[in-house]
Amino acid sequence: MFGIKDDSVFTYFEENELNKPVPRKEVESDTDVRTIYMSQELKIPKQVSSPILCDLGSAVHGDKHHSIFIQPQIYRAPEVILGVPWTFSADIWNVGCMIWDIYEGGSLFTGHDPEYERYRSRAHLAEMINLLGPPPQSLVDKGELKDKFFSSDGKYINFDYNRK
Incomplete structure (x- = not known):
């Protein structure tokens, strides 16, 4: 802001x-x-x-783990999407995305799912994996929502965010 x-x-x-x-x-x-x-x-x-850097009503203590959904959708950190308890690391992710937006004049991730014509976490996570590679397995294993995105053998459930 x-x-x-x-x-x-x-x-x-x-x-x-x-x-x-x-x-x-x-x-x-x-x-x-x-x-x-x-x-x-x-x-x-x-x-x-x-x-x-500001907060608009969702302030929590940074040294404790939290699991509620936070952040504007396009800035949502991987741990938040996966349902992993998060701390201030989610804020650091926000700062990185904001810096990208400032210097590049556009969002690093959109999370736009062409199948549903709106933001979807699965599309957002697919964009992250496409750019940065898969998240560490240790992070995925902690996720309450991991089964929505990953198979039992730890592979990302294929989603082609470029398809129309």
Whole structure:
């Protein structure tokens, strides 16, 4: 995320929401209720500052193992996709992906599955394996979701993310 030096963008957003609130709905699940807001156009700031590492509500202690799904999909670390307990290593993966995005002007991974026309973890993992090779077997063995992606003999269940 980039810092914004010109905070008039936020003032405009706040005033617009107060004067003309966007449509919203509440969606209930077994565990919580979420409010979904319709998107609204944001002004582009005149100046941005250096990238800032930040968290938007999912902060946890870094020295403990966690297993909940975190991270924006295209930045999701392999251990998160596989359901391996993760620590701050997942954040390091995010930083690496963000640096790639900044220097290359596009995402290193998309996770786009042409069969389903949307993000899928299997497509994302296939992209990682295609670029970096298979993950260490020790990592795969720890994964609660390993059977979704790997056969009993440890081979990746073939997925051709280039097929249409």
